[in-house]
Each structure stands twice: as structure tokens, then as C-alpha cells.
Amino acid sequence: MNRLHPRIRLLWVARAVVFALLVGGVAAAGVLFTPLPIPTFAPVVISFVLLVGGVGYALLRYRAWGYEVRDDSLYLQRGVLTKVYTVVPYVRVQHVDSARGPLERLAGLASTIVYTAGSRGADVSIPGLTPEGAEDLQDRLKRLAIRAEGDDAV
Amino acid sequence: MTHLSPLSVPYRAAQRSISIVFALAFLAFSGGAAFGGFLGGLGAVALVGFAVLTIAGYEFAYYQRFEYELTSDTLDIRSGVFSRRNREIPYRRIQNVDISRNVAQRLFGLAAVDLETAGGGGTEGSLRFVTYEEALRIQKEVARLKRGDTAPDAPEPDRDVLFELTPRELAIVGALSFDLRLPGIVFLFATSVFPIAASFVDVPIPTRGIAAGVVGAATIAFLIAAASWAAGFASSVVNYYGFKLTRVGDELQYERGLIQHYTGSIPVDKLQTLTIEDNPLKRRFGYATLLVETAGYAPGADNGASASRSRRGSEAAIPLATRDRVQALVEELEGVTEPTFERPPTRIRRRYVVRYLLAIGAIVLGLYGANTIFGGIPWYTPMILAPVAAVAGVYQWRHRGRALTENHFVTRNGFWKREIRFVPYYRIQTTIETRTIFQRRWRVSTVTADTAGSLSIVGGDAAAVDIEVAAAADLRDELDDRLRDALAARREERRRARQASLGVGPTDDSHTQADAPDTDGLSSDDQTDPFVYRTPKSRTEQQESVNDRQADDVTVADDDAGPDAGDDESNDDAENETDSR
Numbered sequence: 001m002n003r004l005h006p007r008i009r010l011l012w013v014a015r016a017v018v019f020a021l022l023v024g025g026v027a028a029a030g031v032l033f034t035p036l037p038i039p040t041f042a043p044v045v046i047s048f049v050l051l052v053g054g055v056g057y058a059l060l061r062y063r064a065w066g067y068e069v070r071d072d073s074l075y076l077q078r079g080v081l082t083k084v085y086t087v088v089p090y091v092r093v094q095h096v097d098s099a100r101g102p103l104e105r106l107a108g109l110a111s112t113i114v115y116t117a118g119s120r121g122a123d124v125s126i127p128g129l130t131p132e133g134a135e136d137l138q139d140r141l142k143r144l145a146i147r148a149e150g151d152d153a154v
Numbered sequence: 155m156t157h158l159s160p161l162s163v164p165y166r167a168a169q170r171s172i173s174i175v176f177a178l179a180f181l182a183f184s185g186g187a188a189f190g191g192f193l194g195g196l197g198a199v200a201l202v203g204f205a206v207l208t209i210a211g212y213e214f215a216y217y218q219r220f221e222y223e224l225t226s227d228t229l230d231i232r233s234g235v236f237s238r239r240n241r242e243i244p245y246r247r248i249q250n251v252d253i254s255r256n257v258a259q260r261l262f263g264l265a266a267v268d269l270e271t272a273g274g275g276g277t278e279g280s281l282r283f284v285t286y287e288e289a290l291r292i293q294k295e296v297a298r299l300k301r302g303d304t305a306p307d308a309p310e311p312d313r314d315v316l317f318e319l320t321p322r323e324l325a326i327v328g329a330l331s332f333d334l335r336l337p338g339i340v341f342l343f344a345t346s347v348f349p350i351a352a353s354f355v356d357v358p359i360p361t362r363g364i365a366a367g368v369v370g371a372a373t374i375a376f377l378i379a380a381a382s383w384a385a386g387f388a389s390s391v392v393n394y395y396g397f398k399l400t401r402v403g404d405e406l407q408y409e410r411g412l413i414q415h416y417t418g419s420i421p422v423d424k425l426q427t428l429t430i431e432d433n434p435l436k437r438r439f440g441y442a443t444l445l446v447e448t449a450g451y452a453p454g455a456d457n458g459a460s461a462s463r464s465r466r467g468s469e470a471a472i473p474l475a476t477r478d479r480v481q482a483l484v485e486e487l488e489g490v491t492e493p494t495f496e497r498p499p500t501r502i503r504r505r506y507v508v509r510y511l512l513a514i515g516a517i518v519l520g521l522y523g524a525n526t527i528f529g530g531i532p533w534y535t536p537m538i539l540a541p542v543a544a545v546a547g548v549y550q551w552r553h554r555g556r557a558l559t560e561n562h563f564v565t566r567n568g569f570w571k572r573e574i575r576f577v578p579y580y581r582i583q584t585t586i587e588t589r590t591i592f593q594r595r596w597r598v599s600t601v602t603a604d605t606a607g608s609l610s611i612v613g614g615d616a617a618a619v620d621i622e623v624a625a626a627a628d629l630r631d632e633l634d635d636r637l638r639d640a641l642a643a644r645r646e647e648r649r650r651a652r653q654a655s656l657g658v659g660p661t662d663d664s665h666t667q668a669d670a671p672d673t674d675g676l677s678s679d680d681q682t683d684p685f686v687y688r689t690p691k692s693r694t695e696q697q698e699s700v701n702d703r704q705a706d707d708v709t710v711a712d713d714d715a716g717p718d719a720g721d722d723e724s725n726d727d728a729e730n731e732t733d734s735r
Contacts, residue, residue: 117583
């Protein structure tokens with residue numbers, strides 16, 4: 001089972017922190033600028049709870065994530081509250097993307113997205129790869145897909 | 155290159171003009187009245203005339219510049235008055251060919267043709283309008299060219315009527331349909347009109363007291379129910395009148411419709427899943443509904459029957475038939491009968507019962523809360539539903555199940571709306587196992603087989619819900635294995651079919667048409683040389699290729715991919731032939 005790059009934790013934790021601070025900020029603005037009877041400690045508590053929850057979730061998410069390039073199919077497992085295990089046979093692969101969002105670029109990471117004709121096709125994306133790793137995986141999946149001879153994709 | 159029907163020019167022009175002319179006429183005459191008399195009226199007439207002429211001119215240009223052609227392997231459409239578009243649709247990719255005609259079009263002898271492919275969310279080719287005969291010809295020609303028949307006057311494959319909706323069934327479909335759209339409009343209209351109407355009619359309407367409220371509410375509820383039932387009845391009858399499903403060679407053709415007439419064809423090999431749907435009432439009287447799902451964009455989805463049905467976007471769906479007929483049809487189409495289902499573990503019954511009880515508890519709690527604020531609410535009444543919850547939980551468990559038949563993954567879910575889905579293994583796209591935090595407590599999982607159907611987006615895929623964790627992991631891998639086996643078998647079958655057609659082919663030049671000449675060369679060798687001595691060699695080759703496949707380093711695969719694949723196929727072939735002897 002392959003794990004994601006550990007740095008993805010940084011990205012997810014950072015995202016959780018930003019979200020917590022943002023919500024805390026909004027709550028603080030509520031306390032300062034509106035006449036609503038919000039207790040003064042509320043923003044701090046909200047931020048703190050979101051922070052702990054978000055960071056914990058991000059770390060658990062990293063622990064839950066794994067993927068495996070098997071002989072005939074790509075296998076993924078993920079999910080903290082709801083565990084999801086996906087099997088994508090190479091025969092079904094339509095195309096493979098590797099993508100780098102702005103935050104991912106900042107963290108020096110990339111993701112690979114596998115498309116099938118299925119109605120939930122675009123779900124299959126693997127985040128937290130190194131740029132070389134993502135391209136490598138893309139290439140590898142592409143070859144495996146070609147090899148699997150998916151002549152009838154639908 | 156063929157043009158549309160010349161009659162499409164006046165029809166399209168009329169279609170477009172009507173609304174514009176009305177708007178303009180209204181505007182001009184109301185405006186003209188202000189200017190007073192002759193000049194205003196003349197101006198209005200001139201304006202309307204100009205608009206109509208412009209539209210007619212545009213439509214004529216549209217007609218002039220719209221051409222289509224059925225070439226040997228694509229349907230070409232060249233269209234566009236100002237910006238031109240040339241589109242080529244390979245026959246192989248066409249899923250459905252739909253013809254529709256409304257009353258006016260039937261009067262003119264016109265028909266609209268829509269061609270759907272699997273990709274995209276819209277109609278790929280749309281001909282507005284051709285003559286009905288031409289539409290039927292296109293439908294037939296596309297089917298023929300897709301089959302690869304070259305002779306245009308080749309005998310048409312047999313027509314085999316699979317299903318015809320009897321008037322009795324049509325009446326039942328109507329009786330079971332509710333359409334809430336019309337009453338909604340009526341209701342909106344009525345609420346604005348009623349006060350005015352009431353001021354004209356002097357009826358002693360009780361306006362005070364609880365009795366008046368109850369009577370009023372009951373009357374309105376009854377009226378809404380009656381109106382939606384009537385609307386549902388009418389729309390079902392109009393939509394499904396004369397419903398007929400025919401099998402023509404390897405295509406399904408349906409036709410239906412009283413006022414607007416629809417004809418369409420669906421290639422059997424593009425069918426994704428079949429779903430038998432019923433509810434307690436239908437089960438009691440032995441009826442069921444069949445939904446047929448293709449990978450294409452749902453044709454006629456927006457102008458379909460009742461709201462619920464149109465969302466399903468399954469035109470070949472059989473609205474209602476006796477259970478036996480539905481099952482016979484499933485067997486005819488997919489060669490599968492309703493299997494015996496394996497139910498979730500018995501402890502899951504408790505889960506469902508608890509779930510229903512929790513729902514009741516939540517209602518009670520809510521009512522209790524309301525009671526403490528407002529008072530006078532009998533908050534404990536929902537508790538009498540507790541035994542019902544127990545029964546419902548058990549029934550939910552009982553109607554849930556999964557089965558692996560020879561070629562299909564079959565699932566059954568739901569009590570009120572029970573759905574039995576048949577998914578051929580070779581149609582599975584991905585297999586997904588999910589386990590929610592609640593399911594984890596019960597040590598169960600849900601395994602979903604995702605297909606490329608259009609229905610799945612709304613209706614949900616075939617899912618084996620709440621099965622043992624270990625069974626789920628097995629099922630996941632089993633489905634993956636069976637998918638690949640089924641695909642390999644299909645490929646093999648197709649290759650054999652091709653070979654057979656080459657074998658009986660009259661001339662040698664048909665050989666050059668084969669798309670994999672070396673493979674065919676090898677296998678024809680096999681055919682002429684019925685000795686088994688090839689087998690050891692091919693076995694080692696196969697071993698090699700298996701090893702190759704298992705090697706995780708795929709960098710060599712690139713060079714190997716082509717010939718390797720070819721070898722594989724011929725080896726399988728050799729082995730199969732050995733086995734069959």
C-alpha cells in the first residue's frame with residue numbers, strides 16, 4: 001500500500017487552520033461590530049474547537065489514505081468517518097490527468113486524477129504526490145490502461 | 155448531401171413567428187392606439203410583416219445551408235447560417251435514434267430526429283425537420299450501417315414485438331399516476347383569482363372557527379389530490395398510449411404517445427442496467443415496472459411523462475406490466491432470471507428497527523419541545539408507531555439482498571419503492587465499498603457497482619447494502635475479477651464472430667478488412683491445423699506474458715503492448731480450442 005507524501009498533511013492542516021481562523025474572525029467581528037449578545041470568549045472557543053477538530057481530521061485523513069497500483073486495477077482507500085475503498089480496473093480508464101493547484105504548487109505537490117465513464121468517475125483522484133511521482137503514476141496508469149485493451153469503454 | 159424537408163421552412167418559420175408576431179402585434183396595437191387610428195395600425199401591420207419576412211428568410215437560409223449525409227461510417231451534418239459547423243458522428247458511437255412528432259408536425263408529415271451518443275450532456279445530432287418517411291429511413295440506415303452491412307437492400311432483421319401495453323394496463327398506469335405540476339399551477343392561479351371570484355358569487359362560506367379551517371383544509375387537500383390524479387392520469391395516457399417495444403435485430407425500438415408521437419431505437423449492446431421497480435401495491439396485484447438504462451443522455455427527458463418518470467430518462471422503460479411479463483422480458487434481454495437473494499446478516503434487522511425508532515424519537519422530542527413552548531400538543535402520540543417501526547425494520551431487511559449470477563450482479567433494495575437491479579459484469583466501471591461510522595459499529599459495509607448509466611446520477615447504482623465486512627472485501631474483488639473475465643470472454647466472442655464471418659465470406663478481399671491481420675492469420679492457422687501440438691509453445695508464451703504482466707516495472711510494456719496483446723489473444727484462443735476438444 002502506497003501512502004501519500006507526508007507533506008500533504010501540512011497542506012491539509014494549513015487549510016484547517018485557515019478555516020478555523022476565518023470562522024473565528026467572523027465570530028470576532030460579530031462580537032465587535034454587532035449588538036448581538038455573543039459572549040466575548042465565543043470566537044476563541046469556536047476557533048479552538050475548529051482548529052483541534054480540523055487538524056485532527058487532517059491527520060486522520062492522511063492516515064486513512066492509501067493506494068495501490070495492482071496488476072489489473074487501481075485500488076484506493078480513504079475516508080475518516082466513512083471509509084471508502086475503490087477498485088478501478090484499468091480496462092475502464094478513459095484518461096488520466098495530473099494536476100497541480102496553486103496551493104499544491106506552493107507545497108511542491110501534485111495530484112493524479114483517473115477518469116472512467118462511470119457516473120462517479122471523476123471521484124478517483126490521488127492527492128499528495130510529488131510532481132515526478134504524479135507524472136510517473138500518470139504514465140504508468142496510461143500504459144496499464146492501454147495494455148488492458150479497453151476497447152469497449154461503455 | 156441531403157437537405158431537410160422543404161416543408162420544414164414554413165413550419166419552422168410559423169413556429170418562430172407565432173410568439174414574436176403576437177408580442178409585436180400586442181405592442182404595436184396598444185402603442186398604435188395612443189397615436190390614434192390609421193397610421194398606428196398600418197405601422198403595426200408593416201412591422202409584423204417585416205418580422206415574419208425576416209424570420210421566413212432566415213429559415214429559408216437555414217434550410218439551404220443545412221445538409222446531412224449518411225456516409226459509410228459517419229453521419230455528417232453541415233449546418234449554420236452565419237457560423238458554420240461540420241459535424242461527423244461515427245455510427246458506432248450512436249446510442250439512440252429518436253423520432254418525435256407533435257400534432258402539427260403530423261399534419262405536415264414532418265418529424266424531428268435526435269441522435270444521442272454516450273458522451274456529453276446533450277443531443278449530438280438533431281434534424282429539425284425531415285419527413286416522417288425520411289426519419290424512419292435514417293433510423294433504419296443508421297442501424298444497418300452500424301451493423302456494417304454494406305448492401306443497402308439487405309433483408310431487414312426480424313421484427314419481434316417484445317411488449318405491447320394493453321388498454322387495461324394503460325388505465326392502471328394512469329390510475330397510479332399523480333402529477334403535481336398542474337395542480338400547482340392551478341393553485342397559484344386560484345389563490346390570486348379566488349378572492350375576486352368570491353366577491354362576485356355570494357356563497358355563505360364559513361370563515362370562522364376550527365370547523366371552517368378543517369373543512370377548508372380537507373377540501374383543498376382533496377381537490378389537490380383529485381386534480382393531480384386527473385392530471386397524472388391524463389399525462390400518462392397521453393404519453394404511454396400505444397406503447398410498444400420491438401426488437402429489430404440487435405436494436406430495441408419503442409413507440410408511444412397519443413398527441414406527440416415518439417419512436418426511438420436503442421442498441422441492445424448499449425444497454426447498461428435493467429431495473430425492476432415496484433411498490434407494495436404493485437406487488438400485491440402482481441405488477442411491476444421495468445427501467446432500461448443506456449449510457450446516453452436521457453432522450454426526451456424534459457418533455458417526458460410525469461415529473462418522476464421523466465427524470466428517470468429511460469424511454470424504453472415499461473411503465474407497467476404483470477410481473478411475469480417483466481421477468482420474461484428481462485430474461486429475453488439479458489438472459490437472467492430473478493435469483494434468490496442473499497440477505498444482510500440478521501443482526502442488521504435490529505439496526506433498521508433502531509433507525510426507525512430513532513426517527514420516531516426525534517419527532518416525539520421535537521413535539522415535546524413544541525409542547526413546552528406552546529402547550530396543548532399531544533407530543534406522545536407518535537409513540538404508538540413504535541410497533542410499526544419494528545415491522546418496517548424487519549421488512550426493510552427482508553427486501554434487501556444481493557446475488558451473483560453467472561453474468562450479472564443483482565441487488566434488491568427498498569420496501570416502499572423496491573428496486574431490483576441487474577448489472578452485467580462487463581458493464582461495471584468501478585467498484586466502491588463504503589463503510590460509514592455507523593456501519594462500522596455493526597461491522598458491515600456497502601458495495602456499489604458503478605456503471606456508465608444516465609439513470610445512476612439520479613437513481614443510485616446497484617448497491618449491496620449492509621453486508622459483512624469480510625464479504626464486502628470479497629465481493630469487491632470478485633466483481634473486479636468477473637468484470638475482467640467477462641470482458642475477455644466478450645472480446646473472444648467478438649473475435650470469433652468476426653472470424654466466422656470471414657470464414658463464410660465469399661471473396662478473399664474481405665480478409666483485408668480485418669483490423670488485426672496477423673491475429674487472424676494465426677487463428678486461421680489454428681482452424682486449418684487442428685492438432686494440439688501448438689499448445690505447449692503457446693503455454694510457455696502465455697506464461698511469459700503473465701509474468702510480464704505481473705512485473706511491476708512497466709517500462710518495457712510500451713514496446714510489448716501491441717504484439718503482446720496480439721499473442722495473448724491467440725493464446726487464449728488456442729487454449730480455448732484445446733479445452734473445447
